[in-house]
Amino acid sequence: MAEKLKTIYICSECGYESPKWNGKCPECGEWNTFVEEVRSAAKAGNTKSIPTNEAAQSFSLDAIDTKSEQRYLTGLSELDRVLGGGIVRGSLVLLGGEPGIGKSTMLLQICEKLGENYRILYISGEESLRQIKLRANRLGVKSGSLSLATQTDIETVVNTIAAEKPDVVMVDSIQTMSLRGVSSSPGSVTQVRECTNLLMRTAKAEEVPIFIVGHVNKDGAIAGPKVLEHIVDAVLYFEGDRQFSYRILRTVKNRYGSTGEIGVFEMSGKGLYEVDNPSMMLLDGRPTGVSGTCVSCIMEGSRPIFAEVQALVTKTGFGTPRRTATGFDYNRMSLLLAVLEKRGGYHFSSLDAYINVVGGLRLDEPAADLAVCLSLISSLTDKAVDDDLIAFGEVGLSGEIRTVQNAEKRILEAKKLGFKSCVLPRYALRSIENPERFEINLLPVSSIAQVIQLLK
Template identity: 65%
Template structure:
């Protein structure tokens, strides 16, 4: 007979211990243990797994060449930015986890695509946080009124699973996984055990019935998806919504995708009627750009196969304190300090008693090395109070020796810059041979081998 026993489980990594501990020895988090009651039973000897004695339980093998994928199709969502991040559309039988901060637009995006998907497919939207009336009010605001969209307000995984198996919808959306619960599990909804077991149940349904399922996941205070890390290993794709709540623009990024690239991003704008996709992010990020102002330079970074132009702003002023202040928004703080050291050692520009501020306009974060040269040029421009011409764009990686190193996709970056009206491009000298431009191209290529040559062009 099962005997209940008390265990303390870490809500971050699912580490179990018989007594409470202040700090988890597995993941290092403090005050993360929660008490749970588990029933432990010892199975009879007759029910133990018998391997090597009963060959009637042998599975049939299928050669990989015999599997037919010619008729495999992806469901298009009607939102090209979402299709780009998913790798071309929704794959049958896939389990997709959508995470992000509260109010950033996760539920809005899923409900919006129901209008387009509902033209040819049947959709089941399961909500554990809102009533059917609340969902109807939100659907009216988003102009979603598809006849193939069915609503279910429930948190019982067994009821939801049986409903899916009975009605066989083409697509299922679960909002959110932290509200789902299984009655046979004694822990409360949102706990590690409930989240893990509920996700496993939906995963089995998705794979066995070939039904794609979207799952909305909450995030904790650190920005990671709440629940065990194994949750991200179970699903086929993990999508993150990024952006500040006080800004209208949102970035959808894939951190895991078994059916596509994880380098693609989707850009959206939050409006009163929902999320609108931004087809040309570069034009959006450069709108309202200051003219004839020192400390600004345009960078070009690659997000997957898409080149994106963003404005980098730098402000260098005399400090009013004993220790200068350094701040970076949208750029790595430690890398900014590295550039300041390189500029002082290799180029002779001293920032020791100056406050330095860096900002990337539009809420975009520049993590690619191709933005190094633009950041360095904006710093020197602000220091010398010398504006950079509006038709100049720069990209390249900066080494500790002050050299400008090559970056990938040079031709794509130059073509995107020319399309948006730039006439001069400062690029690494070693990348000139990789450029393949049309004969009618009007952009001038300015190759440089180190930061001193780059500064001579703008000063």
């Protein structure tokens, strides 16, 4: 008798299952994310739970020894920072990003440093051995401890790991892997989830760290790493436009470190290079004496990052003025324009307004509000902000300037980069002991009206 099959629909974002197709996922609220899957119907005799006498062994928290815990250094300090100090044994790390962003390049590059002390198994389901060798030659990767294999069957991959017992494993990519017991095609939600579950059990059983690559398509047609975030130990995302050379490695989830750290890299013909001072890179080539530009400081984890905010305010040629924001939240920009018009007396309602963050960085922290307001006012009045001035602070709907965290770190970084003045919230200054030690002109403000006076 032929095996019965049933069709279900799975959300590619959160993994929610439904017997029918839905335009909007009831679990995560995303639209057009359901994909069709065909499964074998479960037999009635197998639906009941099987009793067992097995019991899990428990251990006292004090009896667990972590003194011998060792992290593997990758040779890229930016990657080690994002991971929380290095690779943890038995961890499963997901490296996500759009195709061609540099994920495979990074994994192959760290093999050079790791290969000095550890044995590495690199499994590829996308490239042949000859193609990997050509890419390794281009990147200058030469390691006798690096073993290569091309395989797409996940059970064979797990058996290879158990037999060779490497110190580090890399799987590129999870979308090409398949489990023989699952009837769906490779890259589907079910295959990606089941293959990752098997790799997770292998990583914990063998105490070997495993890196898996997950591609993210803009149209969401292929199941991306969103389905896997609940399974893996750490999720790293490569961000950046392939038309530009800079890449940002951001932590979304990390069980062994902070989720606020970022790593900055520059892509070249010979691979990825670390950017030790991202602020200098983002401020390189900044114009002087030009209106509509201001420098802000945001915190990415424990690191202060400086970015140039540019604004352009001009007469509109249409009935409805245009609003465009690149690297800054559009709704936040509209809010700040309304505050400046209501509390500052500037009429932006009949003018086009454009905001751009130079370098491809995205400013999500509210501390960038003050620099955006200064650049908008500067462009409207055609009065330049001092080139050696930075500004950070959150702007409220009442026109007040609210305090932000880590004000001391921002001021110290501004001093190192040669800035002479700093506009900051007045309440942030109260929490700083002995502000004279910074040897920088601090300009505390408490309202948008005081900010306007700085440009007069």
